[in-house]
Amino acid sequence: MRVKGPNGIEHALPVRCHKDGEFVEFYSDGHKYASYVLDGTTLWLASKGYTAKYTLVEGVSDAAGKEALAPMTGKVVAVPVKVGQNVKEGDTLAILEAMKMEYRLEAEADGEVAEIGAEVGELVDLGHVLVRLK
Amino acid sequence: MQKIEKLLVANRGEIAMRVRRTADAMGIPCVMVFTAHDEGMPHASLTESVLISDYLAADEIIGVARANGANAIHPGYGFLSENPGFARAVEKTGVIFVGPTGDAMEAVGDKSKARALATSLGVPVAEGVGPFNDPKEIAEAVRALGAPVMLKAAAGGGGKGMKKILDFEDLDEIINSSQRETKASFGDDRMIVERFINPARHIEVQIFGDGTRCIALGERECSLQRRHQKILEESPSTAVGEDLRARLFESAKKICESVGYRNAGTVEFLLGPEGHYYFLEVNARLQVEHPVTEMCTGLDLVELQLNLAQGGELPAQESIKANGHAIEARLNAEDPYNGFLPSAGKLLSYSFVISDENVRTDTGIGDAVGTNYDSLIAKIIATGPDREIATRHLKRAIEQTELIGIYTNQALLLQIIEQPFFINGETFIDTIDNWHFGRRPVPDWFATAAVSVYSEFLRPPPDPLGELANWRLR
Numbered sequence: 072m073r074v075k076g077p078n079g080i081e082h083a084l085p086v087r088c089h090k091d092g093e094f095v096e097f098y099s100d101g102h103k104y105a106s107y108v109l110d111g112t113t114l115w116l117a118s119k120g121y122t123a124k125y126t127l128v129e130g131v132s133d134a135a136g137k138e139a140l141a142p143m144t145g146k147v148v149a150v151p152v153k154v155g156q157n158v159k160e161g162d163t164l165a166i167l168e169a170m171k172m173e174y175r176l177e178a179e180a181d182g183e184v185a186e187i188g189a190e191v192g193e194l195v196d197l198g199h200v201l202v203r204l205k
Numbered sequence: 206m207q208k209i210e211k212l213l214v215a216n217r218g219e220i221a222m223r224v225r226r227t228a229d230a231m232g233i234p235c236v237m238v239f240t241a242h243d244e245g246m247p248h249a250s251l252t253e254s255v256l257i258s259d260y261l262a263a264d265e266i267i268g269v270a271r272a273n274g275a276n277a278i279h280p281g282y283g284f285l286s287e288n289p290g291f292a293r294a295v296e297k298t299g300v301i302f303v304g305p306t307g308d309a310m311e312a313v314g315d316k317s318k319a320r321a322l323a324t325s326l327g328v329p330v331a332e333g334v335g336p337f338n339d340p341k342e343i344a345e346a347v348r349a350l351g352a353p354v355m356l357k358a359a360a361g362g363g364g365k366g367m368k369k370i371l372d373f374e375d376l377d378e379i380i381n382s383s384q385r386e387t388k389a390s391f392g393d394d395r396m397i398v399e400r401f402i403n404p405a406r407h408i409e410v411q412i413f414g415d416g417t418r419c420i421a422l423g424e425r426e427c428s429l430q431r432r433h434q435k436i437l438e439e440s441p442s443t444a445v446g447e448d449l450r451a452r453l454f455e456s457a458k459k460i461c462e463s464v465g466y467r468n469a470g471t472v473e474f475l476l477g478p479e480g481h482y483y484f485l486e487v488n489a490r491l492q493v494e495h496p497v498t499e500m501c502t503g504l505d506l507v508e509l510q511l512n513l514a515q516g517g518e519l520p521a522q523e524s525i526k527a528n529g530h531a532i533e534a535r536l537n538a539e540d541p542y543n544g545f546l547p548s549a550g551k552l553l554s555y556s557f558v559i560s561d562e563n564v565r566t567d568t569g570i571g572d573a574v575g576t577n578y579d580s581l582i583a584k585i586i587a588t589g590p591d592r593e594i595a596t597r598h599l600k601r602a603i604e605q606t607e608l609i610g611i612y613t614n615q616a617l618l619l620q621i622i623e624q625p626f627f628i629n630g631e632t633f634i635d636t637i638d639n640w641h642f643g644r645r646p647v648p649d650w651f652a653t654a655a656v657s658v659y660s661e662f663l664r665p666p667p668d669p670l671g672e673l674a675n676w677r678l679r
Contacts, residue, residue, distance in 0.1 A: 093652045106610045108553040120604040123647045125655045169576045170547045
């Protein structure tokens with residue numbers, strides 16, 4: 072499908088528009104519609120029960136698997152490991168509590184505990200390094 | 206019995222706003238309370254919203270009621286709603302407590318006492334022992350009963366502290382964790398150990414009482430749960446026929462009438478194989494999922510509560526007629542694709558389906574979801590003449606809900622209602638835990654949309670002076 076504008080110029084579909092948090096893509100048989108919010112460089116799209124979060128990739132961390140990061144904001148209720156201790160994949164490194172539920176952080180790989188980044192009772196933010204392995 | 210002149214709503218979020226809506230319709234003015242964590246939420250932003258230190262601060266809340274001329278308190282659910290001491294303290298000051306008496310609450314509130322009561326009335330209960338608070342005694346009881354067993358909080362419900370024990374590996378750690386959760390939720394770490402019924406459905410009966418007589422308003426099936434927290438509730442249950450329904454209603458009424466129950470309550474049962482059912486507990490309050498019963502009966506349960514509390518008459522059992530089917534989905538701030546981790550943060554944008562005769566949303570959120578309270582954002586409730594049509598309306602309502610800024614279980618709710626186990630009514634309490642679901646894929650065109658929006662907004666700004674010549678989009 073092609074449309075002709077008032078100045079005589081023809082456009083080929085799909086046509087995409089976005090304005091004030093709404094994205095529309097037109098097709099000959101209808102259109103796709105999503106709401107969006109751009110929060111800094113994080114983009115959220117939502118449409119018909121689907122919600123997706125996009126982030127701009129800046130680089131890839133080489134610490135993957137060696138750091139137990141707090142997966143949410145919460146309170147540390149237990150850190151059952153000590154610096155220098157050898158742990159196996161699947162061992163519990165820390166237990167966090169939020170919204171009255173407990174969450175267990177397990178070692179993703181074997182290793183030695185190099186650093187403990189939080190104390191029992193401490194409130195930590197999302198992404199806080201709780202235990203670092205080497 | 207005195208009339209309610211002004212009502213204090215001792216709760217937060219959606220349930221505070223839900224109670225408020227009915228009070229407004231009945232012409233009863235309200236006093237709301239809120240904590241500093243909830244500033245900016247709807248219940249904290251009304252003309253008479255009073256700042257308090259904690260939703261559990263009983264004396265402070267009673268003081269606010271008296272100082273503001275409220276002669277009744279509605280506790281909502283959770284917090285002080287099932288605290289017999291609070292109910293008694295409220296009534297002692299001459300303020301109406303919208304709920305059962307402290308004595309009735311106490312008689313049914315403790316799981317082990319309630320089990321003994323049910324047994325004495327001939328209502329079946331699952332084999333079990335307790336309560337114990339010594340972890341060693343708990344471990345012994347677990348070993349004696351033999352796996353699989355359920356470990357439950359003696360003091361309260363809501364699945365807090367509840368753990369299924371399949372074998373004795375890590376037993377001590379499971380007991381410790383369970384007792385910590387129980388302590389954090391109820392301030393009491395006594396546990397009971399119960400035989401595990403499998404497969405089991407969660408069926409509950411909504412009752413109302415006037416202190417002598419009780420009526421049953423219908424059953425709800427709430428089998429679909431994650432970590433023992435309900436996520437989808439419906440009525441009627443696909444597994445309950447006329448005969449079983451009559452027996453469940455009789456058992457529920459018998460338990461409540463035996464303790465002189467008044468106002469709203471829910472009697473929970475496990476439905477095992479071959480129509481055998483087992484009493485679980487009584488929730489001596491209005492429940493989260495009460496709208497399901499409202500949609501089927503056409504009754505406003507909060508109105509019924511307030512009427513009874515000011516001396517109104519309990520409707521006759523024969524006057525209760527349930528029609529059609531209703532389903533409630535709980536929209537939670539959590540990431541189901543990452544172990545149901547809670548997701549807190551700022552809400553960048555949200556909108557809910559516009560209520561009509563088939564759908565309704567109960568919510569009461571502000572511009573952020575915190576970690577201090579539970580993860581419920583909204584309840585989306587749909588109804589229809591039958592289950593299939595109700596499901597279709599629920600799907601539409603969930604699809605029209607939009608929430609941006611935190612992760613929610615919205616896509617999972619859609620995935621569940623599309624599954625054969627849901628469509629066929631094959632719903633059991635471990636169905637979700639045993640179901641290996643993947644992330645619901647977003648439409649392909651989302652990527653195009655994302656790139657399109659990014660390229661529009663992250664394009665280098667006009668740079669007439671050339672100062673930003675080295676600017677690059679990375």
